[in-house]
Each structure stands twice: as structure tokens, then as C-alpha cells.
Amino acid sequence: MSAQSAVSMGAAAGIYRELAWTRMKRGRLLWVCASLLALPVVGTALLVIFGHWGRTLFDEVAEIYFRFLLPFVPALLASPIVSEELDQKTFTFVFARPAPRSALVLGKLAAVVGPTLGMAVTSVALTWALAMIRFPQDYAETAGHLVRAEIATVVGVFAYAGIATLFGSWFVRHPFVAVLGYLLLVEAGLGSAPIVLNLLAMSWHLRNLAQLALPTGSLTLDVPALVSAAVPLVLGSVGIGLACMSVADAEYHGKD
Amino acid sequence: MSAERERVMIETKSAARWYGQIIAVSDVTLTLGPGITGLLGPNGAGKSTLMKMMVGQLRPSKGEVRILGEPIWKNRAVLRHVGYCPEHEGTYEDLTALELVTALNRLHGIDPGEAEKRAKEMLAKLDLADAMNRRLGEYSKGMRQRAKLAQAMAHDPDVLFLDEPLTGCDPLARVKVLEVVKELGRRGACVVVSSHVLYEIEALTSEIVLIYKGTVLAEGDVYAVRSLIDKHPHKIRVDCDRPRDLAKALVVEDHVSGLDFEEGAVVLETRDPDRLYPAIPRAAKAAGLRVKAMTSPDNNLASVFKYLTEAREKPGAGGAKSTENAK
Numbered sequence: 001m002s003a004q005s006a007v008s009m010g011a012a013a014g015i016y017r018e019l020a021w022t023r024m025k026r027g028r029l030l031w032v033c034a035s036l037l038a039l040p041v042v043g044t045a046l047l048v049i050f051g052h053w054g055r056t057l058f059d060e061v062a063e064i065y066f067r068f069l070l071p072f073v074p075a076l077l078a079s080p081i082v083s084e085e086l087d088q089k090t091f092t093f094v095f096a097r098p099a100p101r102s103a104l105v106l107g108k109l110a111a112v113v114g115p116t117l118g119m120a121v122t123s124v125a126l127t128w129a130l131a132m133i134r135f136p137q138d139y140a141e142t143a144g145h146l147v148r149a150e151i152a153t154v155v156g157v158f159a160y161a162g163i164a165t166l167f168g169s170w171f172v173r174h175p176f177v178a179v180l181g182y183l184l185l186v187e188a189g190l191g192s193a194p195i196v197l198n199l200l201a202m203s204w205h206l207r208n209l210a211q212l213a214l215p216t217g218s219l220t221l222d223v224p225a226l227v228s229a230a231v232p233l234v235l236g237s238v239g240i241g242l243a244c245m246s247v248a249d250a251e252y253h254g255k256d
Numbered sequence: 257m258s259a260e261r262e263r264v265m266i267e268t269k270s271a272a273r274w275y276g277q278i279i280a281v282s283d284v285t286l287t288l289g290p291g292i293t294g295l296l297g298p299n300g301a302g303k304s305t306l307m308k309m310m311v312g313q314l315r316p317s318k319g320e321v322r323i324l325g326e327p328i329w330k331n332r333a334v335l336r337h338v339g340y341c342p343e344h345e346g347t348y349e350d351l352t353a354l355e356l357v358t359a360l361n362r363l364h365g366i367d368p369g370e371a372e373k374r375a376k377e378m379l380a381k382l383d384l385a386d387a388m389n390r391r392l393g394e395y396s397k398g399m400r401q402r403a404k405l406a407q408a409m410a411h412d413p414d415v416l417f418l419d420e421p422l423t424g425c426d427p428l429a430r431v432k433v434l435e436v437v438k439e440l441g442r443r444g445a446c447v448v449v450s451s452h453v454l455y456e457i458e459a460l461t462s463e464i465v466l467i468y469k470g471t472v473l474a475e476g477d478v479y480a481v482r483s484l485i486d487k488h489p490h491k492i493r494v495d496c497d498r499p500r501d502l503a504k505a506l507v508v509e510d511h512v513s514g515l516d517f518e519e520g521a522v523v524l525e526t527r528d529p530d531r532l533y534p535a536i537p538r539a540a541k542a543a544g545l546r547v548k549a550m551t552s553p554d555n556n557l558a559s560v561f562k563y564l565t566e567a568r569e570k571p572g573a574g575g576a577k578s579t580e581n582a583k
Contacts, residue, residue, distance in 0.1 A: 006333070007365045015362050019351065026350045026391075088346035093356075093407060096311055096340040097363035098332045248330075252313035252342070253275075 009106070012099035016107025017114075024077075024111060033073045033116065037123040040065050044130040055142050058131035059212055062124070062149055066207050067191065070120065070156045071183045077112045078164035079175035081105060082243055086172045092252050102244035105165060109240065113161050120153050145211060148225075152210035155232050159202050162236030162243075169246040196221055202232040263289045265415055265446035266310060270319035272470075273305050280305040282470040283319070288448065292441035294457030294464040295450040298561055302470035303450040304343055304419055310448065311340045311417050323415055336364065339413030341404050343420040343450075349393030353379055353403040356392065357410050364411040378410035379403070383432050397424035398549070405433060409440060416440060416447045422456050424549055427537045434459050453552040455490075455529050468561040489513060490529045494536055495521045495548040502547075505539040506532075 024030045040061050047057055082105060085091040095101055128146045132138040164179045171178035191201030194215040198204040205228035207214055266288040273281045281302045295303045308314035309321050312328040312335060320327055326334045348356055354375055361371035379388045382402040392400060401424050408416060418437065422430050437460060441447045451457050457464055466473040496502050499522035503515050506524060511532055514525035526532040533550075540547045 006336070007363055011365075012363060015359055019348070019355070019359050022355065023348065023350045089342065089344045090346050090348055092313060092340070092342040092344070093347075093360060093404075094363065095313060096335060096338060096408075097360060098335040098365065099363045100332070251315060252308045 007097070007099040007103075009100045009103050012097075012103035013107035013110065015099075016094075016104050017110045020081075020108040020111035021115075024115070029077060030115065033077055034119055036069060036073055037119045040069065040123055041126045041130065044127045048130055048133060053131060053134045054138060055131070055145065058128050058142070058145075061127055061131070062210060063207070063212055065124070065127070066152065066156070066210060066212065067188060067203055070153065070206065071160050071187050071203060073120065074112065074116050074157050074160035075164040075179040075183060076176065077116060078109065078161040079168040079179045081108045081112065081165045081168055082247055083168035083172045083175040086169075086250065089252070091247075091250060095250070095252075101248050101250070105240065105244050105247055109161060109165060113157060116161065117154060117157050120157055121150055124149050124153050149210040151229065152206045155209065155229055156202065156206045159206075159232035159236030159239075162239035163202075164239075165243040166239035169243040199223065199231075202235060205229075205231045265289055265324055266448065267322040267325075268306075268310070268319065269322075271306070271309055271316045271321050272318040273309060273314060274317050279470050281309065284467075284470075284472050285319075286465060286472065286475065288446055288465075290441075290444045290446050291463065292437065292447040292449060292461035294461050295448055295467060296452070296454060296457050296464050297450075297467035298452050301452075301467045301561070303452075303467055305470075306467065307417050307419050307448065307450055311338060313340075337414040339408040339411065339416040341408035341416075341418045341421055343423065345397070345400065347392045347400060347404065350391055352389050352391055353384055353395070353406065354388040356403065357407045360407045361411050366411060374410045374412070375406070378406040381432075381436055382406050383429065398426050398429045401425055402429060402433065405436070409436065414445055416445055418447065418449045420451055421449060422451070422453075423551075426549055427547055430456075430550075455533060455552065466561070473561070489525050489527055490532075491523055491525050491552065492529070492532060492536070493518070493521050493523045493551045494540075495550075496540060496545050497548075498543070498545050501543050502536075502540060502545055505543050506535060509535055511535075 044057065044061050047061075085094070085104065091104070094104055125146065128142070128149070129139075132142060163182070164175075167179045167182060168175035187201050187203040190197050191203035191207075192198070192215060198215070199221065204214065205223070208223055208228040209225050264287045266286070268284050268286045271281060271284045272279065284306060295307065297303050305314065309316050310323065310328065312321075312323075312331065315329050322328065323334045324337055328334055328338075351359075354372070357375035357379060358368070358372045361374055362368060364371075366374065376385075376388065379385060382405060384399065384402055384406065387395070387399060392403060395403065401421070405418065405421055408418065416437075421433060421437070425433060437447060437449065441461070449457060449460055462477050463475075464477075465475040494502060499517055499520065503517070503522045503524075506512050507515060509532070511526050511528035512524055513527055516523040516525075524532060524536075536550060537547060
């Protein structure tokens, strides 16, 4: 009868990624996120029309982008990765297969992170291109600044998606509300505070990495860019690891 | 039991599962071989908990569960041989049935082309050929149930667990599902089917395990238990477009002992379910009605289980003999 081979982590994650991508394309969330990430571009275009331009404009838009949009979009897409499987009990279908359970998390995360990265990086690049459009010589002068902003974007998408996945595995019923609570308290709240506690917020590190203006004072610290890149990467990885562990031990409770 | 039947494919040794103070399954020791075995008990008896332990989705609090000689909990190698159709209704609503079954086949290590071929074959066997490219969210309850069954069987498992597989199926779909499950049993797979309706189990097998309040009351042949159940009135709820017309057509039958109406349904009471079950689609056809679903509330079975439990607790009581016969 059965003559199937074992399924590797990579192969299983690939299958989950395909499935998740198919579902995302058919759902509304992806398009909502695409629209949200188009806002900085539209906003910048309008501001250029009304006489603003240059690095100052880019930095102002990027400030809002890194504080609010960048945390929000991956959270919206990644928080249901584990929670929807547990809430709707669909994990019972996939965990009855000889595939590593963690592949579910990794595959679905890849489906979320890939397109989000594409959209977010494009959004930053277009915002920059529009901000510098009046004086083309600014492109060359600020190219390095763009690269830093793009690196911060890549790190941020990964980190916020990892943290949102973890929250989704802890708060099965209302994962996005839980992530939103975290974003408001830690990322927006602490991230804007002129005290050393702001180092706990990934949004602070990402803005530091992107060379944006940060709240300063006697209670703040200067942190090297490499450290600011490492902190969100480590936090995101820990989030993904813990989410994988919770899935590996997940049991199917329910009525008889 | 035949020698083939004695080949152990599922083994539980003192398996128990509790949640805090609540014992869902208590000290279950069972060995099951090839063929179909019915896991019968009223709702809340512990059937699904036992099945979840057998399929490796619930860790036993005590004891062990082995499939094909290997512990099942966190054992991916054994899952290669297992198929599972859970009782819940949740599915990936935005996928088509073909996409779901193909992907789940691929997670068994079957290559993409073969996975799709097998998915198509199984969906066609369950009469979903025309609907396999529609999203599951657009499916009726019965169609969704058949899609769930297809994902459990499409990879040709050696050990198959079906938790309340006929829930929500219309009469025609029931026949189709029973056919497919029987075929798998005939081919030597070990199929465990849970239900709270004896007549569903009886249509598949005579080998049953009676479970009540988390313990196994009896295992063996269905017929001894059957006579006990027949002593109790059996209720069948029929969801259809004109329940009063169906009731009118069936009330003349001498084996119908009572009826009641619920929203969009008639609940018929009988002491002879064997005659009533086939009479329903016949009467519906004659009256030009569409039967959406036939379900059996479990209260009639619960009374029998209560009787069996009391008999076991008081060996001198009348039910003891019947319970022993069932063993």
C-alpha cells in the first residue's frame, strides 16, 4: 500500500509556501497591505507637488514609515500563520503527514515575508525617487542613505514577521490584537522615549540603522549600526524559533 | 478472528488522557488488525480523544499507543502509513478541493504529478469530480465532508482513522462514502471509524469497540449489542425541504412509533431502524422531496450505554449477559 518517502524540511516548507501564497493571492489582506505600503509613495508625490523635496522630505516620510507602517504590515500578514491553523483546527490535516511540523511555520513565513519584502523595498525606493525628483544630482548624493533605509526595511520585515508569528502562536483567538498591543506599547511607546529603554524597541534600532533622527538626551545611548541590525534579527529569529517549538508540541484538543 | 485479522496494526496499552481533573480516556488497552473497526459511543464518550491519541495528535497522559509496532507520538516515520479525517468542519476555505488534496498528498512525499493524479481519482470516487476545482468555502457540508475524506484516503494509507465520517452527508453521499471505506478495508488496511450511530457502523463492519465515559465497555461482534439497542426507541432526524409531507408519507409505516417537527426537519422515532432507514429515501423520492441530511441524535444510544455501564457495575443485573456476549 503506502510507499511514500520521508519529506524533508525544505520540501515540506516549499509546499506550505505554495499553499499559503495561493491563499494569500485569493484573500484581501495582501491587497490591503499593498495599499498601505503605497501610502508613503502617494504621500510623497503629493508633498512634492506642494513644494517639498529632498532628503528632509524622505526622512520625514521614512520616520512615519519605520515607526508605524513597517511594524504594522508584517504583523497583519504574519500573526495568523500559526493562530489560524490552531483556531480553525486545520493543523489536524497537515500534522497527520510525515512532514516536519516546523515546516508549516517556515513555509508560511516565507510566503508572507517574500511579497512583503518586495512591496516594502519598492515602497521605500519609490518614495526616495519621488523625494529627490526635483534635483536629480541628489540621487547620487543620497544613494547611500537609501541603501541604509532598504537594509533597515529588509531587517524590519523579517523581525516583525517573526515576532508576529510568535504572538500568533501564543494568542490563538485574537493574534493581531495581541501584536498590536505589543507594537503600541513597545515599538511606538518605548521606541519614541528619550531614555535608554528605547533600545528594547526594534523600531528604534531600525531608525538608527536607516540613519534617521532619533530622540536624544542624557538618558540615551549611541548604538553602532551593526548592533542595531543584529538586535531585530536576533529577536525575529527567537520569535520564529519559539513559534516552531510551540507548533512541534501542539496537541489537538476538542470535544469528543 | 482470522489470522489476517490478528495481525496487530494498532495497539494501545493502558492509554489514558486527562485534562486536569477530567478523565477523557481511561486505561484503554486494545489491539486492532486489518479490516474495519467501529468505535462506537455517545458524544463525549472519549472516541475522538482516543482517536487523536491513535493518530499522534494528542499525547497520552499515561500508557502508550503504537501504530504498526511503533509509538505514534512525534513519530513522523509512522505517519507515512496513516490517514486521518477529523470530525471538525474547519478546512482551508480559499483552496479548491483538488489543491488541498494534492498538497496534502505531496506532504506524504508523493511527487507533484502523481499527487495530483491520486487526488483527482479519489475526489472522483467520492463524486466530487465536477466540483474539485471549486473552493472549499463554496462547498455544502456534505461535499466538504467528502473532501475531508478524500484527503485522508488519497495517499492510500495502511491505517486510516475516520472520525464521524458520515456527518452531514446526504443519503447518496453516505452510500458513496461507505463504498470507498469498505473497499479500503477489503484491501487490508486497518480502518477505525468512530460514530455515535450504531447503524452507520453496522453498515461498515461487525467489529466494534464500545466506548463510554472514557473506558472500553466491550469489543467484538456488533450483533449482541445490536439487540440491546433495538429495545430502545431510535430517533432519526431528516432535514428536507417539506418535512410535513415526508412525515405524512412515513407515518403510515407500522415501524414508525412517533414523530416530531423541528425547523426544516422531521424527527422520526422507531424500534426498527433497519426498516426505517431505507424507507426514508424511498418515501422522499415518491413525494418528490429533497433530503438534505439524515442524522441520528445520540440520546437513544446513550441510554443503551447507561444500561451497559450499570450492568457492568452490578454483575447480577440483567444487562451483564448481553455485555459479556458482546466481548
